[in-house]
Amino acid sequence: MSTLTSQPQWHRLSELAASVKDAHMRDWFSQDPSRADTMQAEACGIFLDYSKNRVTDEVMTSLFELAEAQGLSAQRDAMFGGQHINSTENRAVLHTALRNFSGEPVMxxxxxxxxxxxxxxxxxxxxxxxxxxxxxxxxxxxxxxxxxxxxxxxxxxxxxxxxxxxxxxxxxxxxxxxxxxxxxxxxxxxxxxxxxxxxxxxxxxxxxxxxxxxxxxxxxxxxxxxxxxxxxxxxxxxxxxxxxxxxxxxxxxxxxxxxxxxxxxxxxxxxxxxxxxxxxxxxxxxxxxGLLEGAHEMDKHFKNAPLESNLPVIMAMLGVWYRNFFDAQSTVMLPYYHYLRGLPAYVQQLDMESNGKQVTKQGDVVDYATGPIIWGSEGTNGQHSFHQLIHQGTSLIPADFMLPLHVPNQNDTHHAMLASNCFGQAQALMQGKTFDECYTDLADEGLDEDTRKHIAQHKTMPGNKPSNTLLFEKLDPVTLGALVALYEHKVFVQGVIWQVNSFDQWGVELGKELGNQVLDGIQGNAQESQFDVSTQQLIAKFRSANAPK
Missing domain, CATH: 3.40.50.10490 (Glucose-6-phosphate isomerase like protein; domain 1)
Known part of the structure; x- marks a missing residue:
């Protein structure tokens, strides 16, 4: 058993996951009208509503306690302080210094x-x-x-x-x-x-x-x-x-x-x-x-805000909750803004290259899940394709919705429709639609009883699908800088929890090395015997197809 899974906070979270497994967020909202007011945070022009998550106050408290038990505060200070937290390459990790406008030295x-x-x-x-x-x-x-x-x-x-x-x-x-x-x-x-x-x-x-x-x-x-x-x-x-x-x-x-x-x-x-x-x-x-200034503001928030109101920490710990206690293998990012459509690809590299690791900093093979698969696309396009799997598929896929409240070059109708789809999708994922609701909707369709029940079963959506919603006044350079830094720090926090080095990428390095070797093989500068027989065959086919005619 690893030091992480032996933590008492980990065991407590396992118990809490079992206790809320069959609870439905729809009921929580019905029972607690103030849920949306208490499960929100705001900083650097970014508003986070995390009320549509399968968490209680006790779960959130336990997640923050796990973060502290894993030494998050000390690791955060070590990064900002220029210590060599990239242990395998013996390097400091100081992208934050590039946007440091404090006037203070960084050593x-x-x-x-x-x-x-x-x-x-x-x-x-x-x-x-x-x-x-x-x-x-x-x-x-x-x-x-x-x-x-x-x-x-x-x-x-x-x-x-x-x-x-x-x-x-x-x-x-x-x-x-x-x-x-x-x-x-x-x-x-x-x-x-x-x-x-x-x-x-x-x-x-x-x-x-x-x-x-x-x-x-x-x-x-x-x-x-x-x-x-x-x-x-x-x-x-x-x-x-x-x-x-x-x-x-x-x-x-x-x-x-x-x-x-x-x-x-x-x-x-x-x-x-x-x-x-x-x-x-x-x-x-x-x-x-402006990008740098926005990121610097998020750096200050991450360094100074209490864990329970700290945007990167909240989002990171929710990700740990789903990855490790609900077996969620992926997270989907859904920017409802055309110009922000590339952000899922950016965070995909940031997250998967950082925390796609199977050994701890100490070199021990982990006995728990680490980095999730990150994917996504702009809204509303995804609603007409992959949202189907999120709504009715068998996998739990937490979602991050994001929307600017004001956008350039749009009339009110376009943006209102965009916002309504963003909020509507998050609501639909949370509440779903019961069999009885679907059965009632089919009352005037002229269907016989068996057909009506059959169709209602297919239209039923379980709901209880978690999501965050991120709103910001507009996507200007300062806000975008803060948003990117938010995800950087989220990834850092999760790396601390999972005890991995989030700042090397040996899997990428291996691909580069072998790519150069294979290029030598294609160009006739390497012995075929150094490659496996499959690669030898592929090289031969390529060379044959491209031989002078």
């Missing part, structure tokens, strides 16, 4: 990192202003009008989704295109529509050797050279976010156009760093800074 190994952070922000601001003003000229004297941002994983997903979510705040100065997939179709489609004389390429790779990113950047370079640019002209059209200055300068990038990265920032937490340069280029520096 890593005895050194205050804030001067470097501020210098990088200043560099991003200056470069953005140079591009937006039209004074950053290409080799033919034309100003930059198009930006191609090349990265993968956190170096791609964060910037892309943030600029997508904040589309109403985009600058007219330049248009930013994002490329990640090594599938050549993507970069071909992007580059084919651009004028190389007006294009700036931003390459984001800490090592400057990430396979997909480097290949796409090489392709962009060849496109630029083939269109008339020279090796010397690369310096005016390519910039890099990387810690490998030599590789970037050897490529042709001017050293003054290389933006730094630090080991204490993981890829999936890096949008707040110079990886966010494409965000700044797309939205303007002030809006990029």
């Amino acid at each position: 890593v190994d005895g050194k205050d990192v804030m001067p470097e952070v501020q210098a990088t922000l200043d560099k991003i601001q200056k470069f953005t202003e140079t591009v937006h003003s039209g004074s950053h000229l290409g080799y033919t004297g034309k100003p930059v009008k198009q930006v191609v941002a090349i990265g993968i994983g956190g170096s791609f997903l964060g910037p892309k989704i943030m600029t997508e979510a904040l589309k109403p705040y985009r600058s007219d100065a330049v248009k930013v295109h994002f490329v990640a997939n090594v599938d050549g179709c993507h970069i071909h489609d992007v580059l084919s529509s651009l004028d190389h004389e007006e294009t700036l390429v931003v390459m984001s790779s800490k090592s400057f050797s990430t396979q997909e990113t480097l290949q796409n950047t090489q392709t962009a370079k060849q496109w630029f050279l083939s269109a008339g640019g020279t090796q010397e002209d690369i310096a005016k059209h390519f910039v890099a976010v990387s810690s490998n200055v030599k590789a970037a300068t050897d490529f042709g990038i001017a050293e003054e156009n290389i933006f730094p990265m630090w080991d204490w920032v993981g890829g999936r937490y890096s949008l707040w760093s110079a990886i966010g340069l494409p965000i700044s280029l797309s939205l303007g520096f002030d809006n990029f800074k």
